[in-house]
Amino acid sequence: MKFKGLNHVAMATGDMDKTVRFWRDLLGMRLVASHGGPGRRQYFFEITEGEYVAFFEWTGVTRVPNKRHGQPVEGPFIFDHISFGLETEDELWELADRLIEAGFSCSNVIDHGFIHSIYSFDPNGLPIEFSVFVPGVDLHEHPILADREKGPAASEGPEPVQGIWPEPRAPFAEDEKIIVPGEGKSEFGP
Secondary structure, eight states, X not given: OOOOSOOEEEEEESOHHHHHIIIIIITOOEEEEEEEETTEEEEEEEEXXXXXXXXXXXXXXXXXOOOOTTOOOOSXXXXXXXXXXXXXXXXXXXXXXXXXXXXOOOOOOEEOSSEEEEEXXXXXXXXXXXXXXXXXXXXXXXXXXXXXTOOHHHHTOSSOOTTSSOOOSSOOOGGGOOOOOOTTHHHHOO
């Protein structure tokens, strides 16, 4: 199995207009798909070709309070932040200028060794990061696992370990591969 990247990450908003203004108009991500209606919409913004960030608009969703990116929490928790890659350091500085001018908080540029990043929040309180790879650092060719107290799984290295999970014993037969219509089918499909 070979993954092609991120298809989409789905978030929620109570104000799709503010969300469109931020993601499309401020960040420059094209609005490429939408479906639903008042109280239940879903909009997709294109990060790169074939990769999207999506938002559901649900009545009653309110902005989450800002939590510093990477700050530990206690209790039930599922998501810290999402980072979007940029091509050049100049684009990182340009985006920082745009965020600040539009009234959004923006961190200094932070050097993480393999990436330089800025941190902000969208109108929904979604913690977002924008990153540029440091020239000369190639994690694909040369992974850097620098945790000095790695657990047993990470100590096995960067490559997937075969045999950890069971192989499917009863794969779907051709006549069992049934695709059922879902939300959006009537707008996008034949």
